Amino acid sequence: xxxxxxxxxxxxxxxxxxxxxxxxxxxxxxxxxxxxxxxxxxxxxxxxxxxxxxxxxxxxxxxxxxxxxxxxxxxxxxxxxxxxxxxxxxxxxxxxxxxxxxxxxxxxxxxxxxxxxxxxxxxxxxxxxxxxxxxxxxxxxxxxxxxxxxxxxxxxxxxxxxxxxxxxxxxxxxxxxxxxxxxxxxxxxxxxxxxxxxxxxxxxxxxxxxxxxxxxxxxxxxxxxxxxxxxxxxxxxxxxxxxxxxxxxxxxxxxxxxxxxxxxxxxxxxxxxxxxxxxxxxxxxxxxxxxxxxxxxxxxxxxxxxxxx
Amino acid sequence: xxxxxxxxxxxxxxxxxxxxxxxxxxxxxxxxxxxxxxxxxxxxxxxxxxxxxxxxxxxxxxxxxxxxxxxxxxxxxxxxxxxxxxxxxxxxxxxxxxxxxxxxxxxxxxxxxxxxxxxxxxxxxxxxxxxxxxxxxxxxxxxxxxxxxxxxxxxxxxxxxxxxxxxxxxxxxxxxxxxxxxxxxxxxxxxxxxxxxxxxxxxxxxxxxxxxxxxxxxxxxxxxxxxxxxxxxxxxxxxxxxxxxxxxxxxxxxxxxxxxxxxxxxxxxxxxxxxxxxxxxxxxxxxxxxxxxxxxxxxxxxxxxxxxxxxxxxxxxxxxxxxxxxxxxxx
Amino acid sequence: xxxxxxxxxxxxxxxxxxxxxxxxxxxxxxxxxxxxxxxxxxxxxxxxxxxxxxxxxxxxxxxxxxxxxxxxxxxxxxxxxxxxxxxxxxxxxxxxxxxxxxxxxxxxxxxxxxxxxxxxxxxxxxxxxxxxxxxxxxxxxxxxxxxxxxxxxxxxxxxxxxxxxxxxxxxxxxxxxxxxxxxxxxxxxxxxxxxxxxxxxxxxxxxxxxxxxxxxxxxxxxxxxxxxxxxxxxxxxxxxxxxxxxxxxxxxxxxxxxxxxxxxxxxxxxxxxxxxxxxxxxxxxxxxxxxxxxxxxxxxxxxxxxxxxxxxxxxxxxxxxxxxxxxxxxx
Ligand SMILES: Nc1ncnc2c1ncn2[C@@H]1O[C@H](COP(=O)(O)OP(=O)(O)OP(=O)(O)O)[C@@H](O)[C@H]1O
Ligand SMILES: Nc1ncnc2c1ncn2[C@@H]1O[C@H](COP(=O)(O)OP(=O)(O)OP(=O)(O)O)[C@@H](O)[C@H]1O
Ligand SMILES: [Mg+2]
Ligand SMILES: [Mg+2]
Numbered sequence: 001x002x003x004x005x006x007x008x009x010x011x012x013x014x015x016x017x018x019x020x021x022x023x024x025x026x027x028x029x030x031x032x033x034x035x036x037x038x039x040x041x042x043x044x045x046x047x048x049x050x051x052x053x054x055x056x057x058x059x060x061x062x063x064x065x066x067x068x069x070x071x072x073x074x075x076x077x078x079x080x081x082x083x084x085x086x087x088x089x090x091x092x093x094x095x096x097x098x099x100x101x102x103x104x105x106x107x108x109x110x111x112x113x114x115x116x117x118x119x120x121x122x123x124x125x126x127x128x129x130x131x132x133x134x135x136x137x138x139x140x141x142x143x144x145x146x147x148x149x150x151x152x153x154x155x156x157x158x159x160x161x162x163x164x165x166x167x168x169x170x171x172x173x174x175x176x177x178x179x180x181x182x183x184x185x186x187x188x189x190x191x192x193x194x195x196x197x198x199x200x201x202x203x204x205x206x207x208x209x210x211x212x213x214x215x216x217x218x219x220x221x222x223x224x225x226x227x228x229x230x231x232x233x234x235x236x237x238x239x240x241x242x243x244x245x246x247x248x249x250x251x252x253x254x255x256x257x258x259x260x261x262x263x264x265x266x267x268x269x270x271x272x273x274x275x276x277x278x279x280x281x282x283x284x285x286x287x288x289x290x291x292x293x294x295x296x297x298x299x300x301x302x303x304x305x306x307x308x309x
Numbered sequence: 310x311x312x313x314x315x316x317x318x319x320x321x322x323x324x325x326x327x328x329x330x331x332x333x334x335x336x337x338x339x340x341x342x343x344x345x346x347x348x349x350x351x352x353x354x355x356x357x358x359x360x361x362x363x364x365x366x367x368x369x370x371x372x373x374x375x376x377x378x379x380x381x382x383x384x385x386x387x388x389x390x391x392x393x394x395x396x397x398x399x400x401x402x403x404x405x406x407x408x409x410x411x412x413x414x415x416x417x418x419x420x421x422x423x424x425x426x427x428x429x430x431x432x433x434x435x436x437x438x439x440x441x442x443x444x445x446x447x448x449x450x451x452x453x454x455x456x457x458x459x460x461x462x463x464x465x466x467x468x469x470x471x472x473x474x475x476x477x478x479x480x481x482x483x484x485x486x487x488x489x490x491x492x493x494x495x496x497x498x499x500x501x502x503x504x505x506x507x508x509x510x511x512x513x514x515x516x517x518x519x520x521x522x523x524x525x526x527x528x529x530x531x532x533x534x535x536x537x538x539x540x541x542x543x544x545x546x547x548x549x550x551x552x553x554x555x556x557x558x559x560x561x562x563x564x565x566x567x568x569x570x571x572x573x574x575x576x577x578x579x580x581x582x583x584x585x586x587x588x589x590x591x592x593x594x595x596x597x598x599x600x601x602x603x604x605x606x607x608x609x610x611x612x613x614x615x616x617x618x619x620x621x622x623x624x625x626x627x628x629x630x631x632x633x634x635x636x637x638x639x640x
Numbered sequence: 641x642x643x644x645x646x647x648x649x650x651x652x653x654x655x656x657x658x659x660x661x662x663x664x665x666x667x668x669x670x671x672x673x674x675x676x677x678x679x680x681x682x683x684x685x686x687x688x689x690x691x692x693x694x695x696x697x698x699x700x701x702x703x704x705x706x707x708x709x710x711x712x713x714x715x716x717x718x719x720x721x722x723x724x725x726x727x728x729x730x731x732x733x734x735x736x737x738x739x740x741x742x743x744x745x746x747x748x749x750x751x752x753x754x755x756x757x758x759x760x761x762x763x764x765x766x767x768x769x770x771x772x773x774x775x776x777x778x779x780x781x782x783x784x785x786x787x788x789x790x791x792x793x794x795x796x797x798x799x800x801x802x803x804x805x806x807x808x809x810x811x812x813x814x815x816x817x818x819x820x821x822x823x824x825x826x827x828x829x830x831x832x833x834x835x836x837x838x839x840x841x842x843x844x845x846x847x848x849x850x851x852x853x854x855x856x857x858x859x860x861x862x863x864x865x866x867x868x869x870x871x872x873x874x875x876x877x878x879x880x881x882x883x884x885x886x887x888x889x890x891x892x893x894x895x896x897x898x899x900x901x902x903x904x905x906x907x908x909x910x911x912x913x914x915x916x917x918x919x920x921x922x923x924x925x926x927x928x929x930x931x932x933x934x935x936x937x938x939x940x941x942x943x944x945x946x947x948x949x950x951x952x953x954x955x956x957x958x959x960x961x962x963x964x965x966x967x968x969x970x971x
Contacts, residue, residue, distance in 0.1 A: 020656060200421035203380055204482075207413055208438040208489065222425040365825045366796070474913050475682070504681045504852055509896035509909035516905055531826065534898040538907065561900055575830045577855035579882050579899065 021303050031295035038289055042097035051091035054257060059086045068277050081277040083266065089277060092263055093285050099259035100289070103173055104240040108232050110178025115185025116228055120216050122186065123193025134190070137183035145180030145242055152176035153251045166254045173252055177239050184235075185228050192224030230304055234297035237290045244286055260286045315493055315525040316354040316377065321386035323347040323372050327596060344596050346372040348549040349386075354542075356492075359519070359526040361536045361557075363572065364546035367595065370529045373546075374497045377527060378413050390493060412486035416498040418478035422470040428481055429466030432456065435489035455484040459514060476507035483514065493525045500535065512538060533576050537561060545569045548595055548603040555628040565630045565640065567608045602633065610634040641712055642669035643814050643846035644693065648706035651688050651697065651870075653917075660917045662688050662701070663870045667944070670846040672813065675836065677861030677878065678850045679893075681914045685870040686850045690816045693848070694733050695723035710814065728759045732807030732845075734800075736819040741803045742791040748775075748802050749787035752809060759810040774805040778835055797828030804835060815839070818850045833860050854897050858882055863951075866890050869914055869925035872944060876952035886954045889926045924957065932958055 022028060041048050052058050063086035067074045074081065080089035122133040140148075156172050157165060196202065197220065205215050240260075246252035247261030248268075255262055260282050267279025324343040328334055334341070346369045354360040362370045375381035377388055391410050412435070415421040422431055432452045435441075442448035453463035459480040470478055479499060486494055496515070500508040512535065518524060528539050536543060536557075543560045545553040545568065553566040564570045593599055593606060602620050605611040612633070620631040634640040651663040663685040670676045678686050691697050693708055695718065708716045715726055727733065735741050743751060752771035756762060762770065768787075775783035778801040791799055800820060807815060817836065821829040837860055839845045849861055857864050857878060864881050866874040866889065874887040885891040892910035912929040921927055923938045930937065934957050942955045945963070 200415035200417060201423040203375075203378075203415065204413065204421060204485065205434070206380055207378055207411065208435045210434075210438060219423055223423070365827060476913060505854070506681065506893055506896045506910045507913070509898070509907040510911075512898070513906050513909060520905075532898075533826075534900050534902075537900045538898040538902065538904070572826065575827045576900065577826075577830070577833070577853070577859045579854060579858045579894075579897065 018303060022299070025299055027295055028299040031292040031299075034288060034292040035296060038097060038285075038292070039101065041094055042101055045091070045094040045098060049088065049091040049094055051088040053087035053092045054095060061086050065275055067275075071277075080281045081275075083275075083278045084270065089281050092258065093260070093282055096258050096260045096263045096282060097285060097289065099170070099253055099257060100240050100243060100261070100286070103170060103177070103243045103253070103259065104236045106174040107177035107181075107239045107243075108235045110174060111180075111182040111235070112185045112228060112232050114178070115182035116189050116221075116225065118182070119186035119189025119228075120193050120220055120224065123190035124197050124212070124216060124220065130190075133186065137186050140180070141183045143180075145177060146245060148180040149173070149176035149242065149246050150249075150251060152179070153246070157251075166256060169253050170257070173243060173246065177242050180242075181235060181239070185232065188228050188231055189224050192227060193220055196220050196223050226304055227301075230297065230300040233300055234294055237293040237297065240286070240290055240293070260289075313356040314353050315356040315358075315391060316360075316527065317387075317389040318353065318373075318377065319351050319387045319389075321347055321350045321373065321376060321388065322384040323369070323376050323381060324384045342596060345549050345598070346595065347376065350546075350549070350551050351386075352544050352551065352554060354493075354525055354527060356525055357519070357523045358541040359528050359539050360542045360544065361528040361530065361540035362544050362546055363529075363531060363533065363536050366531065368546045369549040369595075370531075370546060371497055372549075374413070374495050374527060374529055378411055378495055410491050410493050411495065412489060412491040412493075413495045413497065414479070414482050414486050414499045417502055418475045418482060419502075421482050422478055422485075424470055426469075427466065428456070428468055428470065428473075431470070431481060432466070432484045432488050435485065439489050441489065451488065452484075455488050456481075458487070458518075459484045460510075474507075475503050476510060479503065479507075479511050480514065483511075483518070487518065487522075492523070493527070495527045495529075497529045498531070499528075501530065501532065508535070515539070533561075533573065534578075545572065548593065548598055550603060550631070551622065552604065552632065553628060553630045554622065555630075559626070559628050563628070565625060565628055565635050566604075566632050567610055567634065567640070568604050571607075602631075608634075610640060642709075643672050643711060644848065645669040645709040645712075646689070646693070646706065647709075649689065649692065649703065649708065650705035651685070651692055651701060652704040653701050655700075657918065661704070661870065662917055663692075665706070666867070666870075666872050667706075668865050668872065668875065670814070670848060672846050673840050673844040674863065675840050675847040675849055675861045677857035677864040678848060678867060679852055679854060679857055679864060680867035682852065683914060683917075684867045686852075686867055687818050689867070690818050690848060690850050693814075694727050694731055694816055695720070696733075728755075729810050730813050732804075732810070732812035732815040734803055734807050734815065734817040734820045736822055741806070742799060744791050747788045747790055748794070749789075752802075752806060755806055755809040770809075771805075774808055775802070777808070778802070778805045779831065780805075795828075796824055797831060800824060800828070800832055801835065804832070808839070811843075813844075813846060815845050815847045816850075817847060819852075820849070821856060822851065822853070829856070836860060854882070854894065866893070869920055870917070871925060871941070872953070872955065873926070874954045875944075876954075880952060886952075886959060887926075887956050888930050888932060888958070892929075924955075934958065934961065 063078070063082050064084050066078050066082045068081045069076050069079045078088050078090070080093070082088055083092070118133050122130040152172060153176060156168065160168070202215060202219055205219055243252055243259060244261030244264065247259050248265045250265065252261055253259045255266065258266070263282035264279050264286070267282060270278050323346050325346055326341065327344045328341045329339060333339070350373065352360060362373060364370055372381060376383045429449070429452050432455055433448055436448055436451060442451055452466055456463055456465055461477065461480055461484070470481065473481065499515070500511050503511060515526070516539070519526065526539070530536050540557045543555055543557055544551045545566065547568050553569050560569065561573065564573050593603065599606050601617045602608070602611070602615045605615040608615065614633050618633070620633050620636070622629040622631045623636050625635060632640070646669065647667045649663060649666045650661060653660040653662060666689060668676065678689065680686050688697065688701065692703055697703070703716055706716070707714055710726065710730060715723065718726065742748065749768070749771060752774065753764070753767040756767040756770055772783045772787060775786065780786055780798060780801055791802070794802065820836070821832050824832065833856060836847060836849065840847055849857070851857060861878045863876065864878050865872055866881070866887065868889050874881060874885065874890045881890060882894065885894050889910070892908070895908035896910065898907055910929050915921060915925060915928065921938070923936070923940055924930070924942050927933050927937045936957045942957045942960065944953045944955045945960055946953045
């Protein structure tokens with residue numbers, strides 16, 4: 001790109017309504033910054049901590065139950081304290097957030113991967129194809145995602161060995177959350193498709209015998225994907241919560257690769273014996289993370305689709 | 310030189326299934342119901358000419374256009390375009406050629422362009438579909454030429470549709486329609502969403518292109534002045550049937566069918582005729598149309614025969630009319 | 641005294657890129673029993689003017705200057721509640737789309753009686769009688785039987801007549817009709833026009849008829865106001881304006897309307913398009929499209945000139961120039 005082109009691009013970007021609305025929404029700016037920081041810290045965890053809390057060899061039981069740095073008995077080596085096995089809470093949170101984010105993102109990817117194609121196909125074909133797909137979605141929507149996840153988890157637990165289960169735990173979790181929430185994306189996509197398919201630009205494409213898959217892919221998809229992706233942002237927050245819930249219940253990720261939910265569960269048992277920090281900091285992180293992602297999602301929704309408000 | 314037929318439509322029938330849902334139908338023992346949107350309609354268009362369809366809203370004009378374009382399942386009848394049957398599952402190449410020959414300009418300039426595509430991609434879509442360009446550079450050149458042909462500039466290709474006004478979008482639509490070099494264009498109310506001053510620009514562009522490229526038009530409008538400006542032949546439609554086919558000059562000088570007369574009488578014109586005849590009656594429901602001649606409930610000349618027997622198109626001079634009164638010389 | 645008197649009305653939209661002035665210094669008045677047609681290109685500000693009168697400007701739009709008087713009373717900045725009362729009691733509003741103006745869930749009888757009861761002290765039976773009388777007044781056959789029908793059981797034209805009946809519930813002295821016939825067929829259009837004329841003639845209702853169809857104006861209106869890019873450019877008796885348009889825009893507009901029997905291959909048209917509100921040129925807003933510009937046209941907005949004729953107002957420097965020349969020659 002030429003320099004003039006770049007400058008024009010920059011000006012267009014700064015002048016754009018979306019940039020404007022972003023810059024005039026302090027909550028969204030903060031939320032975006034927080035999310036970004038959490039992302040960077042979670043996935044670049046080794047850069048921010050020297051501890052490897054989930055390597056059993058590196059742990060020292062002597063370090064167990066150290067309170068946060070500012071409490072009596074705290075040390076600057078463990079800012080947020082340590083848990084019963086001497087793990088540094090701060091490091092555990094970094095690695096835990098990484099797991100939470102991974103599960104959240106992958107499961108939403110899976111559910112839009114199922115939901116968007118099914119929604120477009122249902123909306124475009126109509127008739128019995130539509131009826132079948134949407135009835136399946138309806139049935140699925142009546143079962144809470146947690147139940148579906150519990151069911152899938154139960155099946156995998158009984159059918160494979162314990163060791164193997166630890167290996168496949170995260171994929172299973174992603175699959176169960178992903179499968180549980182595709183119907184909402186299918187519904188949004190379908191209703192968009194119903195509107196778009198009768199527009200004349202589709203007729204113009206049919207006129208030159210564009211094959212149906214191409215019409216779906218190149219004409220309908222770009223016009224219906226926006227609202228779906230916006231809802232998907234909020235979906236990430238929901239998925240993180242579901243994952244945390246499942247892990248808290250003990251059916252999510254195993255303690256060897258804990259997520260925020262697992263950390264909260266581990267800490268929970270120490271809450272009444274006074275070691276509040278073991279559960280408090282992971283919980284706080286979870287709340288901040290979910291809140292930030294939600295705020296971004298809300299802003300996206302309001303900016304791009306005033307009608308959804 | 311004998312006049313060549315570009316488009317031939319023979320006893321076209323398009324029915325829409327408007328039956329109530331299966332369960333309701335079974336419970337109440339109702340039969341299937343059909344809406345005869347187009348009922349036994351025939352016409353032909355001479356190469357290089359414009360054939361127009363007029364009629365009230367809901368009489369089936371768009372349905373005819375969509376069936377000729379192959380966008381709509383037809384119930385019965387035959388549509389031949391440039392000598393090839395558009396519906397024939399014959400050789401693929403033929404089919405492609407036939408498709409190349411039909412393009413359409415739509416009513417709404419807002420819904421007929423994909424908002425997510427750049428104008429140059431919109432215009433190039435048919436070129437790509439039929440592989441009409443040698444390479445990218447050739448394609449870019451063709452698109453630029455088309456945009457200039459319809460009165461836009463080549464640099465407009467970089468923009469998105471929302472950056473254009475209604476009239477300019479209609480020009481983009483025309484450029485897209487022309488890009489596969491069709492000889493036959495269907496125009497379904499191409500200007501009814503536009504202002505008069507913009508309408509004049511678009512109509513002029515269309516006639517100019519017809520002169521330059523020898524295009525054949527199937528033109529649809531409900532504005533009789535526009536019809537008068539654009540057409541060579543006019544078919545007047547009422548409730549899915551043609552009641553009069555006539556050369557344009559005859560239509561306005563010498564309308565025969567009572568419905569045609571009524572239509573002409575109701576046109577407001579700039580002279581502000583003060584005593585226009587008031588029309589009685591409403592457009593009947595197309596699902597349960599009247600018996601005999603569909604127009605008889607609103608026709609001042611209806612007799613018993615009109616109520617029971619469906620009139621067929623009869624030749625009267627240059628005109629073909631479906632009316633018992635005209636046939637019996639009562640009119 | 642005029643029923644509606646708008647003087648120097650300005651409407652603006654504050655946006656983040658500065659203030660868009662959509663209507664600028666518009667003055668017009670309507671007498672009892674008079675129909676004033678308001679024409680102009682899409683986006684010229686016709687609907688905004690109508691909406692400002694009935695206090696239905698959508699925020700952030702606001703009246704930024706001038707006054708609107710109804711029967712001498714200033715209603716420009718009434719509170720929402722006060723405005724609703726005025727609207728209910730004195731102004732009838734007819735919008736373009738007959739479908740959205742009626743509630744599909746209630747019978748038309750119920751909608752009518754509800755409206756009557758909120759504005760008048762009548763018994764239920766009295767309201768019913770009045771509603772039936774209104775329905776027959778607007779030309780709905782057998783109103784007693786249609787009273788309990790739902791909107792979807794009516795055709796478009798009949799629905800629009802019900803909307804007019806609703807607007808008449810409170811015996812308004814002013815009707816604002818924003819494109820009341822655009823969604824309708826020519827044959828139905830004629831009925832609505834007749835109805836509006838009858839109301840003006842028999843009940844002395846003042847009517848502001850917003851449309852872009854000159855044919856409708858020619859037939860219905862007594863006077864016509866032409867708006868271009870938010871400014872009044874010409875106003876006068878309908879026949880005068882149509883027969884001898886004086887502003888170059890009005891002239892171009894009149895020329896570009898196709899007429900039956902005109903037999904032109906190319907319609908005269910105005911090149912270009914109306915400027916966007918944020919790109920209105922300095923001076924006369926029509927200057928980029930005008931063929932006879934003077935220096936002054938690019939610098940100053942021409943004032944409405946009424947010197948020639950009290951009834952005829954034109955805002956064009958050319959005409960002022962001509963007047964001046966005449967005067968100097970005279971002196
Ligand atoms: N997909 C459909 N299903 C059922 N009925 C339909 C369908 N499409 C059109 N119709 C009906 O067929 C009839 C003809 O419709 P069509 O759109 O061809 O009318 P038209 O003459 O183009 O009217 P307009 O001037 O309003 O565009 C109408 O009664 C319409 O309700
Ligand atoms: N909410 C808004 N924000 C900004 N500009 C607006 C808004 N509403 C209307 N406008 C602008 O005001 C101008 C006048 O609009 P208006 O609806 O009065 O046009 P009109 O003359 O009635 O046109 P039409 O024939 O299309 O109905 C338009 O250019 C429009 O872009
Ligand atoms: Mg149509
Ligand atoms: Mg308007």
